[in-house]
Amino acid sequence: LPADLAAIVGPEHVVTDPDLRRSSETDWTGQFRGSALAVVRPATTHEVSAVLQCCQRTGTRVVPQGGNTGLVGGSVPDDSGTAIVLSTARLREISAVERLSGQVTAGAGVTLQTLQDHVRASGFDVAVDFAARGSATIGGMVATNAGGVHVLRYGTTRRQIVGIEAVLADGSVLSHLSGVEKDNTGYDLAGLLCGSEGTLGVITRVRLRLVPTPVERVAALLAWPSIESMIDGLARIRASTTLDAAEYMVRRGLELVMSTFDRSDPFRRPHAAYLLIETSAGADPSGAEGMDDVAVAQSEEQRAALWALRELHTEALAAVGPPRKYDVSVPLDRLAAFLEEVVTMIEQHDGLTCHHFGHLGDGNVHLNVLGDRDETPEILRLVADCGGSISAEHGIGRLKRPWLHLSRTPAELAAFRAIKRALDPGGIMNPGVVFEP
Amino acid sequence: LPADLAAIVGPEHVVTDPDLRRSSETDWTGQFRGSALAVVRPATTHEVSAVLQCCQRTGTRVVPQGGNTGLVGGSVPDDSGTAIVLSTARLREISAVERLSGQVTAGAGVTLQTLQDHVRASGFDVAVDFAARGSATIGGMVATNAGGVHVLRYGTTRRQIVGIEAVLADGSVLSHLSGVEKDNTGYDLAGLLCGSEGTLGVITRVRLRLVPTPVERVAALLAWPSIESMIDGLARIRASTTLDAAEYMVRRGLELVMSTFDRSDPFRRPHAAYLLIETSAGADPSGAEGMDDVAVAQSEEQRAALWALRELHTEALAAVGPPRKYDVSVPLDRLAAFLEEVVTMIEQHDGLTCHHFGHLGDGNVHLNVLGDRDETPEILRLVADCGGSISAEHGIGRLKRPWLHLSRTPAELAAFRAIKRALDPGGIMNPGVVFEP
Numbered sequence: 001l002p003a004d005l006a007a008i009v010g011p012e013h014v015v016t017d018p019d020l021r022r023s024s025e026t027d028w029t030g031q032f033r034g035s036a037l038a039v040v041r042p043a044t045t046h047e048v049s050a051v052l053q054c055c056q057r058t059g060t061r062v063v064p065q066g067g068n069t070g071l072v073g074g075s076v077p078d079d080s081g082t083a084i085v086l087s088t089a090r091l092r093e094i095s096a097v098e099r100l101s102g103q104v105t106a107g108a109g110v111t112l113q114t115l116q117d118h119v120r121a122s123g124f125d126v127a128v129d130f131a132a133r134g135s136a137t138i139g140g141m142v143a144t145n146a147g148g149v150h151v152l153r154y155g156t157t158r159r160q161i162v163g164i165e166a167v168l169a170d171g172s173v174l175s176h177l178s179g180v181e182k183d184n185t186g187y188d189l190a191g192l193l194c195g196s197e198g199t200l201g202v203i204t205r206v207r208l209r210l211v212p213t214p215v216e217r218v219a220a221l222l223a224w225p226s227i228e229s230m231i232d233g234l235a236r237i238r239a240s241t242t243l244d245a246a247e248y249m250v251r252r253g254l255e256l257v258m259s260t261f262d263r264s265d266p267f268r269r270p271h272a273a274y275l276l277i278e279t280s281a282g283a284d285p286s287g288a289e290g291m292d293d294v295a296v297a298q299s300e301e302q303r304a305a306l307w308a309l310r311e312l313h314t315e316a317l318a319a320v321g322p323p324r325k326y327d328v329s330v331p332l333d334r335l336a337a338f339l340e341e342v343v344t345m346i347e348q349h350d351g352l353t354c355h356h357f358g359h360l361g362d363g364n365v366h367l368n369v370l371g372d373r374d375e376t377p378e379i380l381r382l383v384a385d386c387g388g389s390i391s392a393e394h395g396i397g398r399l400k401r402p403w404l405h406l407s408r409t410p411a412e413l414a415a416f417r418a419i420k421r422a423l424d425p426g427g428i429m430n431p432g433v434v435f436e437p
Numbered sequence: 438l439p440a441d442l443a444a445i446v447g448p449e450h451v452v453t454d455p456d457l458r459r460s461s462e463t464d465w466t467g468q469f470r471g472s473a474l475a476v477v478r479p480a481t482t483h484e485v486s487a488v489l490q491c492c493q494r495t496g497t498r499v500v501p502q503g504g505n506t507g508l509v510g511g512s513v514p515d516d517s518g519t520a521i522v523l524s525t526a527r528l529r530e531i532s533a534v535e536r537l538s539g540q541v542t543a544g545a546g547v548t549l550q551t552l553q554d555h556v557r558a559s560g561f562d563v564a565v566d567f568a569a570r571g572s573a574t575i576g577g578m579v580a581t582n583a584g585g586v587h588v589l590r591y592g593t594t595r596r597q598i599v600g601i602e603a604v605l606a607d608g609s610v611l612s613h614l615s616g617v618e619k620d621n622t623g624y625d626l627a628g629l630l631c632g633s634e635g636t637l638g639v640i641t642r643v644r645l646r647l648v649p650t651p652v653e654r655v656a657a658l659l660a661w662p663s664i665e666s667m668i669d670g671l672a673r674i675r676a677s678t679t680l681d682a683a684e685y686m687v688r689r690g691l692e693l694v695m696s697t698f699d700r701s702d703p704f705r706r707p708h709a710a711y712l713l714i715e716t717s718a719g720a721d722p723s724g725a726e727g728m729d730d731v732a733v734a735q736s737e738e739q740r741a742a743l744w745a746l747r748e749l750h751t752e753a754l755a756a757v758g759p760p761r762k763y764d765v766s767v768p769l770d771r772l773a774a775f776l777e778e779v780v781t782m783i784e785q786h787d788g789l790t791c792h793h794f795g796h797l798g799d800g801n802v803h804l805n806v807l808g809d810r811d812e813t814p815e816i817l818r819l820v821a822d823c824g825g826s827i828s829a830e831h832g833i834g835r836l837k838r839p840w841l842h843l844s845r846t847p848a849e850l851a852a853f854r855a856i857k858r859a860l861d862p863g864g865i866m867n868p869g870v871v872f873e874p
Contacts, residue, residue: 100672100769101800123676147619156619158628159596172848178824181799182584182593182766184632184832185844186853186871191595191628195621212676235537239560239649329619332537362618363538387615395621407622411609415860416623422859423852434623 001058002038008050015039024065024085025076032073032398035081036063043090045165045173045204051086052202053171061428062086064198066108066140069132072397074144074197074433088139091204097122103162103179105207108139124210127154139203144395145195152361153244154211157194163207164190168200169424177207197395198430200423217244219278219303223271223293228336230273233288234360237277245278246361247310253357257309260316266295266306275360276310313357323355323368326379330388332363338386342367342379349373364392380406396434404434438495439475445487452476461502461522462513469510469835472518473500480527482602482610482641488523489639490608498865499523501635503545503577506569509834511581511634511870525576528641534559540599540616542644545576561647564591576640581832582632589798590681591648594631600644601627605637606861614644634832635867637860654681656715656740660708660730665773667710670725671797674714682715683798684747690794694746697753703732703743712797713747750794760792760805763816767825769800775823779804779816786810801829817843833871841871
């Protein structure tokens with residue numbers, strides 16, 4: 001097989017040397033380590049198609065891989081050594097920004113940061129942004145329906161897609177990239193492939209709707225007497241102001257960040273909960289009802305300092321950890337009760353501590369549990385009982401496969417399997433991800 | 438069969454009387470008239486499921502029907518008299534508006550207008566709006582991925598959906614309505630069902646993301662020396678201003694409206710093209726480069742007068758017509774050339790006149806052809822050649838089925854068929870719509 005693949009992509013792009021393969025066989029968390037027959041790096045959609053035809057013919061399983069920055073083991077092979085990793089790294093073409101529609105077409109292997117730099121030069125921006133931008137690729141973002149910090153304003157990646165090109169397991173190329181905003185000609189294949197985690201095909205190119213470059217933004221930290229009052233206050237602020245971000249943290253997390261990094265408290269006295277909001281200049285959130293106090297950034301430096309308090313949570317927890325991480329979301333009307341319950345449930349066990357912070361507007365909570373005992377099933381069950389999603393970001397991958405049934409009914413799982421069989425009857429695409437292998 | 442169905446929904450909700458059936462057997466255009474075995478009106482999701490199980494068992498075909506306001510024959514039966522019409526009219530439950538998340542859950546049979554009235558009482562609005570709001574239902578809007586006048590600002594119906602409940606051909610109920618914004622637990626069934634035109638299942642309930650009640654709006658009519666300059670100008674306006682609407686018309690259409698309804702010209706001299714924009718109060722579009730002239734509405738009355746010039750196009754054309762209508766979209770960078778070419782192509786034939794107007798920001802053009810000769814294949818082929826969509830609104834239905842291949846490749850059509858077979862192996866759902874019967 002490697003010889004057949006080499007004939008398609010060139011021998012230098014079929015990596016079989018174990019040392020060179022390693023970084024593609026291990027996921028970012030280090031939790032998933034597998035072994036691949038080869039890492040194959042096609043340069044064009046045509047080559048992707050030929051590689052998949054070859055794999056289909058030989059029954060070879062295919063693990064598509066972008067920046068490999070996922071956290072659920074969705075982009076690395078199992079340890080059988082029989083699957084290939086199909087790297088999109090060389091699918092790096094970017095079109096000029098189409099100024100009239102505000103759209104751009106990018107190859108799957110383009111990193112988010114490269115695309116951001118490209119479109120910003122034309123006065124536009126990518127609607128989705130997150131910390132792994134330097135490595136994460138457009139293909140991976142689409143395959144996992146990435147969220148990030150601006151979901152509140154613009155929605156997840158799926159809502160930015162106006163066209164897609166992808167290769168199915170049989171090598172057939174789906175291509176619909178002309179960039180028409182209103183298009184009702186059949187099923188939404190782009191939306192279906194988005195979030196499918198490589199189980200239905202390989203995404204090769206994506207056409208994205210861009211957003212205008214943000215005008216000047218104002219950041220403010222709002223202090224609240226309780227999580228409940230904060231959630232309620234956010235609803236009132238959103239009714240009158242368009243927010244770009246609404247990130248929350250609580251006293252315990254803020255104290256950990258302040259002590260770990262020697263930062264000072266922006267307020268004179270402690271508060272139960274803090275909401276970091278960002279909005280266009282001109283809006284004034286300082287009158288929000290029910291609030292204890294507010295600190296508005298008066299300079300870019302102050303703005304960065306407020307953001308650091310939120311963003312340093314991850315590092316501060318890593319320093320005392322490592323914590324177990326749960327990226328979940330819960331409907332806003334049940335979020336306060338959920339947070340109280342989950343902390344109580346976890347901390348009833350000696351030695352366990354639960355930190356939480358996240359994107360409040362989306363109900364997206366980052367739970368971080370410090371301590372040895374693994375409470376994963378209990379935590380995810382509570383999320384599901386509250387009507388939440390066990391995966392707000394990153395998808396199901398291998399990590400959350402055993403718990404997918406908590407968020408989806410048997411009828412939904414049957415529909416997933418029917419669609420999977422329809423588009424990948426041989427089951428060669430990313431086996432073991434989302435579904436049992 | 439009618440007796441079996443009557444046992445499920447009650448005899449008074451299985452309509453077999455030909456006179457009472459008639460309105461459900463004829464589409465809004467009068468172009469499609471069929472005959473149904475019965476019109477069945479279940480009141481609950483459970484009843485929908487039982488009806489579909491009964492149809493599945495007996496091989497009876499099912500035509501789901503909402504407000505029956507579509508224009509492509511997608512919601513009426515063929516003339517065989519063997520299919521049932523499944524009316525969603527009794528699925529009329531609406532939840533209270535969930536204030537924290539700004540979401541609401543509505544039964545498929547709720548009309549858009551009823552939902553608008555309901556959510557406006559809570560300070561929210563539905564993102565999608567269009568003229569048929571009094572009859573069109575939420576289920577139909579989702580099944581056809583309705584667009585309307587605010588697509589520029591908020592996107593089509595698909596982008597408003599946070600959860601869906603639907604019944605598949607085998608009676609199984611997919612339900613995912615908890616309203617979590619960030620949710621990556623498997624395939625996007627809601628997005629797939631949206632726009633599937635009743636060919637994959639019956640949508641019974643939908644959870645929608647609402648938008649805040651609009652603040653005061655300003656309407657202005659901008660006059661341009663050419664369509665090209667108008668398209669270019671719109672791109673510049675959009676880079677700095679958030680628009681709620683951007684509707685265009687040309688001199689010929691404006692003149693027809695003015696003479697038919699005795700309206701006066703808002704400008705002192707004629708211009709080639711006119712752009713009606715609506716934006717939040719405070720924005721000032723009057724400085725747009727390349728523009729000939731501008732008329733800003735100074736009162737609600739003037740605003741209504743500007744809108745009437747655009748909205749009366751349909752009536753004015755009906756008065757001299759009836760015209761053949763084409764609701765298509767074309768990428769903005771090819772739109773000016775397309776419009777010139779399509780008018781020339783149509784009007785080379787004696788007796789044919791082509792009017793056009795539409796939603797400029799989406800590249801969505803309403804072509805109206807007056808005269809006897811049918812140029813449909815030529816027009817749709819030109820749309821496809823320009824990378825456009827042969828259906829911007831309403832979907833494919835029966836009307837556009839022969840031309841779907843113009844907008845979609847054989848690989849895409851094969852994927853559609855595979856998905857259709859996966860979810861409706863017996864082929865009972867809305868046969869003859871989208872696919873050959």
